[in-house]
Amino acid sequence: MTAIGATLRQELIGLGGIVERNVYLTKRYFLWDLAFMVWTIANTLTIVFIARAVQLSPARENELATKLLVGAVIWAFLGIIFEFVTETVAWERWEGTIEYTFMAPLSRTVHLFGMGAYAVLYGLIRATILFFAVAAFIGIHLPHANFGAALALLGVASISFIGIGMMTSVLPLVSPEKGAQLGFVAQGMMLAVSGVYYPVSVMPGWMQAIAKISPATYALRGDRASIVRGAGIAWGDVWPLLVIAVLAIPLGLAIFRVGERYAKKHGKLKRSG
Amino acid sequence: MSSLATPIVTASSVRRDVPAVEVRNLRKEFRRRDRSAGRFARRRMAALAGLTFTINRGECVAILGQNGSGKSTLVRLLSTLLINDAGEARIFGHDAFRDTRAIRQLVNRVSVEASFFKKMSASENLSYAARFYGMGPSKTRKAVPEILERVGFPAERRHESMENLSRGMQQKVALARALLTSPVLLLLDEPTTGLDPRSKLEVQDFIRDVRATHDATILLCTHDMAEAEALADRVGLLDRGELLFLEPVQDVKRRYGVETLEEAFFAATGRAFEEEQTDDDEFREVFG
Numbered sequence: 354m355t356a357i358g359a360t361l362r363q364e365l366i367g368l369g370g371i372v373e374r375n376v377y378l379t380k381r382y383f384l385w386d387l388a389f390m391v392w393t394i395a396n397t398l399t400i401v402f403i404a405r406a407v408q409l410s411p412a413r414e415n416e417l418a419t420k421l422l423v424g425a426v427i428w429a430f431l432g433i434i435f436e437f438v439t440e441t442v443a444w445e446r447w448e449g450t451i452e453y454t455f456m457a458p459l460s461r462t463v464h465l466f467g468m469g470a471y472a473v474l475y476g477l478i479r480a481t482i483l484f485f486a487v488a489a490f491i492g493i494h495l496p497h498a499n500f501g502a503a504l505a506l507l508g509v510a511s512i513s514f515i516g517i518g519m520m521t522s523v524l525p526l527v528s529p530e531k532g533a534q535l536g537f538v539a540q541g542m543m544l545a546v547s548g549v550y551y552p553v554s555v556m557p558g559w560m561q562a563i564a565k566i567s568p569a570t571y572a573l574r575g576d577r578a579s580i581v582r583g584a585g586i587a588w589g590d591v592w593p594l595l596v597i598a599v600l601a602i603p604l605g606l607a608i609f610r611v612g613e614r615y616a617k618k619h620g621k622l623k624r625s626g
Numbered sequence: 627m628s629s630l631a632t633p634i635v636t637a638s639s640v641r642r643d644v645p646a647v648e649v650r651n652l653r654k655e656f657r658r659r660d661r662s663a664g665r666f667a668r669r670r671m672a673a674l675a676g677l678t679f680t681i682n683r684g685e686c687v688a689i690l691g692q693n694g695s696g697k698s699t700l701v702r703l704l705s706t707l708l709i710n711d712a713g714e715a716r717i718f719g720h721d722a723f724r725d726t727r728a729i730r731q732l733v734n735r736v737s738v739e740a741s742f743f744k745k746m747s748a749s750e751n752l753s754y755a756a757r758f759y760g761m762g763p764s765k766t767r768k769a770v771p772e773i774l775e776r777v778g779f780p781a782e783r784r785h786e787s788m789e790n791l792s793r794g795m796q797q798k799v800a801l802a803r804a805l806l807t808s809p810v811l812l813l814l815d816e817p818t819t820g821l822d823p824r825s826k827l828e829v830q831d832f833i834r835d836v837r838a839t840h841d842a843t844i845l846l847c848t849h850d851m852a853e854a855e856a857l858a859d860r861v862g863l864l865d866r867g868e869l870l871f872l873e874p875v876q877d878v879k880r881r882y883g884v885e886t887l888e889e890a891f892f893a894a895t896g897r898a899f900e901e902e903q904t905d906d907d908e909f910r911e912v913f914g
Contacts, residue, residue, distance in 0.1 A: 363759070370758060373754065377746050381745035381787075449741040453741060453755065456707055457759065458727055460727075617706075617709045620699075622708070
């Protein structure tokens with residue numbers, strides 16, 4: 354095997370190791386995950402019930418409830434990706450394994466992609482359960498829904514989400530105490546400008562301008578169209594997501610490298626649990 | 627050892643014509659708050675103040691020092707977890723701060739904290755660590771029980787969560803993790819601190835065994851003088867970031883005209899080894 358082949362093989366095994374470890378942890382913390390799932394469903398219900406409170410025709414009420422549900426599900430999905438990628442450092446710091454992981458011969462690109470890959474898989478499962486549980490509870494009718502297109506678009510959007518998550522994952526590295534919380538601030542701000550429960554057009558002009566560079570804008574718009582009207586994947590939603598992904602991934606990795614260098618310079622790459 | 631990892635770059639990256647570790651004028655500083663100079667004032671403190679030493683291949687060198695003397699900073703620099711401020715460090719000829727990928731294939735460490743995912747079992751933690759070094763599932767299925775047996779870890783407990791294991795057991799798993807990847811440089815940072823006497827002796831026996839059977843160079847950082855004397859070919863004394871000596875124990879005793887390493891420490895520093903630390907030493911300890 355050539356040196357490049359051997360390195361590639363090692364990186365792939367390492368990526369598998371990251372995913373495998375997260376599977377172990379999910380199994381171990383299953384009850385905690387279950388409790389979190391119940392909380393997420395309850396939280397989503399509080400949002401989707403708003404559609405019932407507004408005086409609308411049954412068809413319009415169903416459409417509003419579906420739009421709110423899509424917003425809540427994407428919020429939850431994005432929350433999981435951000436949590437996993439942003440807390441790549443925070444978890445390891447808390448468990449005390451951070452030094453062993455960062456001194457291992459695994460590239461940071463593969464390390465972060467491994468976290469992102471598991472987050473997408475795990476997030477998709479949770480988002481699917483959340484969507485159907487709340488839809489069944491509220492009694493939402495989805496006669497035209499194109500779930501395949503919605504899922505595919507979410508998959509494309511995930512690449513951009515991982516890239517942005519990589520940018521925020523540097524925060525716990527630079528600021529061990531407050532970094533993880535700042536990651537959640539970034540997630541909230543991103544969804545606020547992306548029209549999570551409302552059309553982008555109702556926001557002030559400057560927020561609408563920021564919405565154009567948020568991948569969540571296109572994921573929300575495309576998924577709502579697919580679930581409510583049964584639309585297929587629109588190129589108008591896909592190409593911005595691809596452009597953002599192409600820019601966000603290398604930028605995220607570059608920012609993380611700078612953060613890692615800073616942490617190594619200032620002695621912040623160590624356990625705190 | 628047949629089923630243990632064979633680092634993919636080892637053959638080409640372990641040069642035989644150079645020392646295992648070469649450190650020249652290595653300096654590392656950290657910034658600390660200095661309230662006496664103002665609310666936001668900071669000052670730089672040297673954790674390592676220009677270290678120079680060499681470790682030959684296959685040698686076991688112990689670096690002694692109190693808490694905050696710079697031992698852990700040295701280990702972190704050599705394991706690519708810190709970036710130096712001045713000087714250089716080479717491991718088998720590779721620059722420790724530039725050629726980090728090659729270094730990471732060659733080095734592993736055991737620190738005072740066992741550092742594992744607490745809810746995962748010993749077996750799962752070892753498999754996870756092994757993946758980073760290119761060991762796939764089929765290889766680890768065979769290697770993990772083998773290495774655990776070698777460190778004296780009971781096979782029937784390998785599926786228990788780490789949080790249910792004693793400190794001594796956890797430290798054995800930490801040794802297994804380090805050995806699983808077949809490192810040619812093993813960095814041991816207080817590996818027996820906090821262990822009960824029996825576990826301590828078992829770990830020390832294992833270190834001897836590794837030296838006898840494995841082609842590893844060992845850097846042992848400890849504040850246990852008896853342990854250093856028992857295990858190392860040469861003993862160094864690191865005090866407040868400066869290496870005061872690094873030579874065979876007998877040479878140290880002869881040089882200072884003393885019977886014990888404790889007395890040598892006193893002769894070299896003017897302080898007793900257990901003496902109270904200063905505020906600056908405590909700061910160094912935080913960063914160590």
